[in-house]
Amino acid sequence: MIIAIASGKGGTGKTTLAVHLAARLAKFSDTTLVDLDVEAPDSDAYFPEAQRPYTSAAVSIRIAEAVDGEFADTSACASLCRFGAIVSIKGILRINAGLCKGCGRCLRACPKGSIRERPMVIGQIGETRWERLTLVRGSLAIGDIRATAVIDEAKKRAASRPFDFQIRDCPPGATCPTVRAAHGADICLLVAEPTDFSVHDLAGALRMLQGMGIARAIVLNKAGTGQADYQSLAMRYDAPVIAEIPWTESLAKAGAAGRRADGDADLAQAIDSIVSYLGALS
Amino acid sequence: MKTIALASGKGGAGKTSVAAALGAAFGLQGINADCDVDAANGAIALGARIMSSEDYWAGEGYAINASACSSCGACALACRFDAIARTASAYAIDEALCERCGACVDLCPSGAVLAHDKLGGALYVSKTRWDSTLVHAELVPGEDTSGKLVRAVRQRAEAIAAAANPPIEAIIIDAPPGIGCPVIASLSGVDLTVVVIEAGSSGVRDAARLFELLSGMKRAAIAVINKAGIDAYWDAQARGLAEAWNAPLIAVLPWDKRFRLSTERGEAWFHSPDVFVAGQARSLYSAVRSAAAL
Structure with a gap:
């Protein structure tokens, strides 16, 4: 019970x-x-x-990170993120590790393989x-x-x-x-x-x-x-x-x-x- | 104008009562912002008359249209939160487990997962018993995104303060218990945090985690010890904790039922006919003013 x-x-x-x-x-x-x-x-x-x-x-959870630290905004992922973890600054995207919930949505949506995942202890x-x-x-x-x-x-x-x-x-x-x-x-x-x-x-x-x-x-x-x-x-x-x-x-x-x-x-x-x-x- | 937050780590330490006392003391030069949107009691402590209310939209929720679902299971595979499971006729989302990421929407080949706007609660602007302003909110029980609603409460209080005449000296934020998302949203960018340490084992442990959070956020803190005098060892531990984090101790409030009785009568301590209770509220107020450089 x-x-x-x-x-x-x-x-x-x-x-x-x-x-x-x-x-x-x-x-x-x-x-x-x-x-x-x-x-x-x-x-x-x-x-x-x-x-x-x-x-x-x-x-730990798997969170998203950019393969090269940052990458160009192709509008495939930033608008998909419901947690505000992906921000576009002057056409360059950055992922905020503290806000990512590890849903994997951006990873699957990225056509260029610019996103990978890493474990983060929470x-x-x-x-x-x-x-x-x-x-x-x-x-x-x-x-x-x-x-x-x-x-x-x-x-x-x-x-x-x-x-x-x-x-x-x-x-x-x-x-x-x-x-x-x-x-x-x-x-x-x-x-x-x-x-x-x-x-x-x-x-x-x-x-x-x-x-x-x-x-x-x-x-x-x-x-x-x-x-x-x-x-x-x-x-x-x-x-x-x-x-x-x-x-x-x-x-x-x-x-x-x-x-x-x-x-x-x-x-x-x-x-x-x-x-x-x-x-x-x- | 200064933003002053009350926080404690542990629930029931006395945040709401101290926030109400400070709000009553600031009078028309203060605005109370009740950011404990999960368990909002500022309206009871301050006697709110609601002047305006608006719906709060929490963002997207998701549901599966059973008649369009082909039961392929792509959504359940996509969901990392185990929130989607097969039912007799189709797949369905368990709201209690859903993190609202929307990954299922992208992966459904039949377009059966639909997003809809979710009503998360309501935001209120009220007048207190003393005609000062209280901004507060209620989340729909079971709802998500309290951090977002906390930000909405703070923004509304700031907008009212910016337009107020006579000018507002302080916004008093009543933060939720814990150290998580809505607490961080309540404390980010504040000028001063008053940490209410309940003089006991759990109170001291939880306040220690809060001090660590505040230190990481680079926020200045002062301390009030509440419910003192029950256990001398924990009274001393509470003092030691404040000292260890360089938080000036501005008050030690004894465990005394006169505080509770005053809260129940809706006096917010400051307006209590009990000279002891009102005196404690006055001295809290003046110590907070000077710590906030007001």
């Missing part, structure tokens, strides 16, 4: 939920936790027990294990914009490991990187706070999931810190509220320290509810 964890708003507790759910499931089943928040991957900090260092492999995939838990982490190279390609690669790595449960820690937002991260999941758990900001962004995430046809449920985090109405959204988007995690000082301290709080009674109770909900689905 593949469980995506998303939120819309950042900082609502996606990673907190992902690491505790993964730690719990790994007690009795083969579990993979894959960190797809490739711009801010933080889940590894919560598993100091896991073997260090992570094995690491570069993520991120890293890390992996380690701890008992029945496999940890996979995608990480985007700083300054790069191709997050979705790193997410794809981390998903492939995670899929190649046998699992009963795969937990995906997704990026915030409700657009391309989040869509890519959630794609293929059996269910997406949305972590929301009872605040106006969070509920507004929850609506966007629910619409995204509805459009993708992915089953969804809401986990309320930091319960008691606001009165915003998330229940109406839960009804409208067919997303049951399956657990509530209260805001407590001890959970806030654990969160700040980047430490798991497996023994916390409030959190354990919420994780129990989620596990039994998932169990009933499968």
Whole structure:
């Protein structure tokens, strides 16, 4: 079973939920936790027990380059590039390696063979294990914009490991990187706070999931810190509220320290509810 | 006029609240530009009344006309993103995987792949509770090209600033979390970035990546530590991070529910009757002014 964890708003507790759910499931089943928040991957900090260092492999894509560094504009390729990676300056074409997504469209269109491809590293995939838990982490190279390609690669790595449960820690937002991260999941758990900001962004995430046809449920985090109405959204988007995690000082301290709080009674109770909900689905 | 951005790496660090406080403090001499188009909360924080809106066109999307498709599979072979797969009757594009490169259009021998303009969202110009201008946007959930929409928001804010009388002193940009495409679009060319470091393990790690990005982009940064006082070790790490990147630390805001309550009441901190919250907003404002040489 593949469980995506998303939120819309950042900082609502996606990673907190992902690491505790993964730690719990790994007690009795083969579990993979894959960190797809490739711009801010933080889940590894919560598993100091896991073997260090992570094995690491570069993520590279094939990008276009001019055979001779630059070439004359014959209008065959520049107008085709949807990413603005090929610019014509005074009749001379240049390819911007940072913008090329490696689709190969220009290469196929060039009648003169002026374009070839070379690999470019855009991120890293890390992996380690701890008992029945496999940890996979995608990480985007700083300054790069191709997050979705790193997410794809981390998903492939995670899929190649046998699992009963795969937990995906997704990026915030409700657009391309989040869509890519959630794609293929059996269910997406949305972590929301009872605040106006969070509920507004929850609506966007629910619409995204509805459009993708992915089953969804809401986990309320930091319960008691606001009165915003998330229940109406839960009804409208067919997303049951399956657990509530209260805001407590001890959970806030654990969160700040980047430490798991497996023994916390409030959190354990919420994780129990989620596990039994998932169990009933499968 | 100066362009001042709020960024953090980690989500939920307090960017939107600080951006709203600065916008409220600049008053009619400031314009807020909410560039977190994935999760736009500036309108809630500042109480926007929408004055004008326009459609935002995201660029081309692609679809396969099943009745023209000969099921030859050339498109699926051309697609490097595994976004095209065979269905019962024809090939079809999975929008969630499509990168919108259009390679399939070129290679279809039957002309069955059609490009169409995609509505990506909407761009709004609004008045805040204090009658200053907020430029914001909403992406259609699941849509692409947020970097392009970020640029559209910034360009609109700049155009309004250029025509404003009295003159605008600052455009306040609320950047998205992360370090990727929409963040780079939000921070490119800004005069000053205020890095909001959440005082915790994830907050410090994510801010470290942001500082590295800013250094590569050669952008000046100052730091605000938020939600301090929960864990002394991470408070110190947050300070150390700002120091290591030579980012002057202009404020350390404690974790205190008075900030959240003020945000919920729509006061943008600066207009709070709570003297503590309003005082913090005032001192943030004056420190940002002086760092931006205003």
